[in-house]
Amino acid sequence: MLNLLELKYSINEINDKRDLISGLIKEKSVNIKDKSIKIISSEELTILFNLYDEIFLKNWFKNNYKGKIKFSLSKRMTKSAGITICPKNIASTSEKNLVLEIKIGIDFFFHYNMITEPKLVCGIETKNSFHALQIVFEHEICHLIEFILFYESSCKKDRFKSMAYNLFKHTSSYHQLPTHKKIAMEQLGVSIGDIVSFSYREKIQEGILYKINKKAIVMVKDKKGSFMDKSGNKYMKYYVPLNKLKLIKK
Template sequence: MELINLKYDEINIKQSRATIETKWMDQFSNFSETSFADHLTKEDLSLLFYLYDNIFLNDFFKNTYKGSFNFSISNRMTKSAGITLCPKNIKSLHPQQVKFEIRISANFLNNYHHLNKEKYVCGLKTKNPLEALLLIMEHEICHVIEFVYFNQSSCRNNRFKNLAYNIFGHKSSYHALPTNGEIAKEKLGLKIGDSVAFYYKSKKLKGIIYKINKNATVMVKDTKGNYRDYKGNQYSKYYVPLDKL
């Protein structure tokens, strides 16, 4: 059966996902819920992908598809929990020339327990960062399948949503994991647009929070600054640790 025609019932999906979790954890000895992603390696992600390939996809990517895969963990991804990179010219390539990369955000996994709220991924409730990772990987696998069959992929489209539901039981294409902005607001009372002060080279500066990732991007009025607002005010940009504001 072709991958785009696969369909599993809810019980089968849960049992298969539990089997993957058990098999993967047997070989992933550095599990720590508080710093989960810091111990992940690309080999761990590769193992997880091919477990899914074996149990859900009948070893399609191992035995049938001729393309190749890379895996990586990113400390810079603060909007997407995962991303699948595919050659833009995939339509003109032979399968053996195609190389995918599945990249997972360390930020969202390590931030998992920083807020006391329910965490949903792909419309399914999770209880730890490992469950979140499994669902993120499933989402990215659906992107890969779409790229292989249709040379393009978008999780906003019904085709993707149907694929993700039929194979993995996903009810949404998005996640509700704690963001840096949510953590900063709840833990430190900081949000975009707030006026803040910080010390730079022993000098106290005042500015406005423009963006919050791992650090805050603060815009400080400066007649020699490289940034200008619609009123003509000039600013310099500073990246400031949140606990220094």
């Protein structure tokens, strides 16, 4: 059996293989026809995985793994661009009954061009949203391999780091893809702690920008509020669409 922990590619080999996959996915996929991801389905992730298995891993999964791998997309993931889900009882589960899942936070790729700063993934400066997806997917493939071989996986440990570097030349386990916070900072000029205004029921409200996800959380002073700061001031919490915010004061 091929030992994946001993498999190692040069940077030129890796780039050539990534480019090959980028070209093949356009032929095999219904939705991905260029390097900018506008629409994608879980079927595309299955195709992508099979291409990686063939081109990078010499069909190791196809020839050796007897369990099931699921692929899914999420619009609720706001920090991790990808996650690999493994059952807690993996060590006592027979491989043929094992189900692992790779879930991709798709908004990171839909919003890829909404910030202009370099977008690094796993230490690699990405060129476009499909390239970014490839690097995230590679990271999750490394988690799959560890779970199957060792029943546990941690990208903070040396074994994972060594495998990710040997297979894909990853030098980090983090991404700098567009979060809602980064988009708000670049496009609206607002950041946590700023004083902002917004319209609510035809009345202009002003408050402190407390948190940014898909919507902003703004804390507005209100004597009837349910939240209190250290000084005894009371606040009401409002969930505000990002495009409705207006910066008042930094």
